[in-house]
Amino acid sequence: MAHVSDLIATDIEQYLKVHERKSLLRFITCGSVDDGKSTLIGRLLYDSKMIFEDQMTALENDSKKVGTQGGEIDFALLVDGLAAEREQGITIDVAYRFFSTEKRKFIVADTPGHEQYTRNMVTGASTAQVAVILIDARKGVLTQTRRHSYLVSLIGIRKVVLAINKMDLVDYDQATFERILADYKAFAARIGLADIAAIPLSALKGVNMLARAEETPWYQGPSLMEYLETVEVEDEARKAPFRLPVQWVNRPNLDFRGFSGQIAAGEIRPGDAVRVQPSGRASTVARIVTQDRDLEVAVAGQSITLTLADEIDISRGDVISRTDGPASVADQFEATLVWMSDGAMLPGRPYLMKLGTKVVTASITEPKYKVNVNTLEHLAAKKLDLNEIGIVNVATDQPVAFDPYKENTTTGGFILIDRISNATVGAGMLHFALRRSDNVHWQAVDVAKDQRADLKGQKPAILWFTGLSGAGKSTIANMVEKKLYARGRHTYLLDGDNVRHGLNKDLGFTDADRVENIRRVAEVSKLMVDAGLIVLVSFISPFRSERRMARELVKAGEFFEVFVDTPLAVAEARDVKGLYKKAREGKLKNFTGIDSPYEAPEDPEIHLQAADLAVETAADAIIAHLEGAGVI
Incomplete structure (x- = not known):
């Protein structure tokens, strides 16, 4: 009996090692309401055998009670966890799900389709590498499709799956598929989305989900799962200059002082020369400490503690960079701002701004313009209302270390927080520092x-x-x-x-x-x-x-x-x-x-x-x- 248990333990250990070596892909599903996002994710979970037997029984019973799919299994119920979602048949919150195949591990975010919950979509997209944008084949490209695509582009996702869903309701018509694809590509080209894989689907019936289906003989591309398993996503963070936003000053005793955080970009080794910003003080790395052991090299995504050769005043929110590629420092910026609150963004009102691990007070100017997501037209605006997107200037009450968002999403992306309610009211992407940030200085006077x-x-x-x-x-x-x-x-x-x-x-x-x-x-x-x-x-x-x-x-x-x-x-x-x-x-x-x-x-x-x-x-x-x- 012991021999059998040893074999089982060995098999489990080997399985876990294989599982650890699999690459991880984070993707989101987005699009207009009722395009089938939750159904698509539920089908992926079902087809990848990630549903336990008791869950399957509950799903079958719930599908009969809801009765929205004519007696078939309603896969959306696997994802729509809130009671309000099930009652209304919509997604409200961001639902994260994990599943795995033999080739890859996945974390998928099911984001809301309703315009009212666009702010939740921004949250789900912030860590994604691929966006699956669903379109109902009967409806074509809608306003919310354009809105989500524009946000995907802003957030920096460059690989898009255009999942033209519910093809069964248009008899798998090739002309319908090609017309929608042409409409979408015309819009996508204007916002910089070029890497688009269009797939005709019926998520409910499983058509082109795991393998190419006979219902669409005219389609020669990959199935959705084949694309997700094989798409190559560059780890751009590892190639970027080193950035460590300090999350915690680690001082367990008088003999140890380190600076802890998750590496946002690049790599670091003991002996590397570093600069702390915004102060500008310099030192070299003495050790790279983790819970298990010291490292000879640490890379983007790892959580580490750095010790330095010199005693330097460093606080939470500072950024440690290598001296050969330091971050910029400024207190005034141009930025894109997505407004996420029911109350309008009012120019001049002070908000808390969280940039990486740094929290400062910031105020926003009157928008230079806001963007019509349908036409991409620039419109004059005095303020920004819920879900509106504008270009603004941001002024902080102290200099902060940053990178343009297109170069580093961690040190270039920020959120705004209402100082009274503590609610997140906006999300933004820094473009560049304003020149007057460097040219305007406080004049010292002799009479105080x-x-x-x-x-x-x-x-x-x-x-x-x-x-x-x-x-x-x-x-x-x-x-x-x-x-x-x-x-x-x-x-x-x-x-x-x-x-x-x-x-x-x-x-x-x-x-x-x-x-x-x-x-x-x-x-x-x-x-x-x-x-x-x-x-x-x-x-x-x-x-x-x-x-x-x-x-x-x-x-x-x-x-x-x-x-x-x-x-x-x-x-x-x-x-x-x-x-x-x-x-x-x-x-x-x-x-x-x-x-x-x-x-x-x-x-x-x-x-x-x-x-x-x-x-x-x-x-x-x-x-x-x-x-x-x-x-x-």
């Missing part, structure tokens, strides 16, 4: 903020009054300034209405213009704090994100958010300027509190229940707070 403040005998600060129109912000701010002036303090009051007569007279009241309005005022306020002044800012400033941006422009303890909390009913009853009346009559659009939102402060330094306070009492409360904070 502290000296200006000392001359005035005060601590500079920003008092940021926020609240609805008619809440009493300007009235209270004006009283506070009078009291500060009486004490001999040096102040300046920036009022929303007054600023719109000059500095911001070119701005309207759209969300995008409101963001820019506050950005400009925040920058002016920062300059006034640098001049040693106490600045009183009275603006509705309806969005938390912009108020946080203003706070972060100055040092801790220099920003005081004053929430003049007046209920809408009270503010509207006052209606000193008649604005609420116009808004209710539809004569004034985008009015805060009526048809544009106001995001109340969550933790202001000073919270005034203004409806119950006299102006003088409110002002005294603010003065008392400033005294306690050491400002006056």
Whole structure:
């Protein structure tokens, strides 16, 4: 019995070794809704014998319950894991599946077809080497087909399988196949997709899935599985210059200090000269450490820890490059941006930007243009809405190491994160650094903020009054300034209405213009704090994100958010300027509190229940707070 078990163990060991040596192909399926993506993947799993007996029984029972395939097995049920997907017959989330044949291992991402879930398609495509773009033979090339193809091109996938599916529903007509292929190639040529393998399929019936089928005698190309098993995918990352984004500074004890991460490109050996960016400090590699042993060479895709010959200050987010091919460093870029949030991308609003392992604050300019994915026409745009694609400039709050996306997807691709909700709102690809990034420098001056403040005998600060129109912000701010002036303090009051007569007279009241309005005022306020002044800012400033941006422009303890909390009913009853009346009559659009939102402060330094306070009492409360904070 022991002899039999030894043989079984040997067979298993040999099988695992053979399995380890197989190459791995990552591919995605994408296209318009109901083109058969999930059915195609389910059929591949079925045909590659990757379904257990109990799964097969459940699949047969579920297929009978759903009844969408006329009594045949509904292979899509193998992939559509969410209850909402099964109920609607669509894919919502990205579903990843693993399967293997004798020749190769595969990881496939089934991505959504609905335009609403295009953002999920971008996620699935980010690591893929091949894209299988499905087209319903009855419908031909659709808008979502073009959208997904354009995204595939942007993300850098160069090998495409055009799977013209449901050929059984058009009687395997060759003319239909060739017409769709010609339409697609005409579009693909304009976006740089040239390596296209077109295959006529019926995923449901298994036609041309594993081998060429007799139903399409006019087709002489490979089956889908034959293509996937044999397609050659160059490992471009190994040929690129060495990049190691530092994920973790490994310091288990005083005798060891290493820098851990996954190699994004290239290879490295002990003794190689390296440069750390963005700092530019140089050293040489002492050891390449892994969990099992030290390596003589490490290549793209491996997770390693580097130790260096010199003590260098390195942090998470830095990039280690070889000195013979370092990454670039900049803080302003041109980029392609895919917007992935229901809320619009608003120029000037600060977002968190994750580039490799680095997280910085970034703002986006007004788009240079957005792209019509049907015609590839460049369209003027003030903002980007859900699923729109635009060319923008990106400015970060500090220099970062990067490569153009076409050269390195890890150090050239980024995501944007909303700073309030922590949701991913955009994905982008860096093109190049803007020249002004290198040419514009901060000019050193001999008289600094502290000296200006000392001359005035005060601590500079920003008092940021926020609240609805008619809440009493300007009235209270004006009283506070009078009291500060009486004490001999040096102040300046920036009022929303007054600023719109000059500095911001070119701005309207759209969300995008409101963001820019506050950005400009925040920058002016920062300059006034640098001049040693106490600045009183009275603006509705309806969005938390912009108020946080203003706070972060100055040092801790220099920003005081004053929430003049007046209920809408009270503010509207006052209606000193008649604005609420116009808004209710539809004569004034985008009015805060009526048809544009106001995001109340969550933790202001000073919270005034203004409806119950006299102006003088409110002002005294603010003065008392400033005294306690050491400002006056």
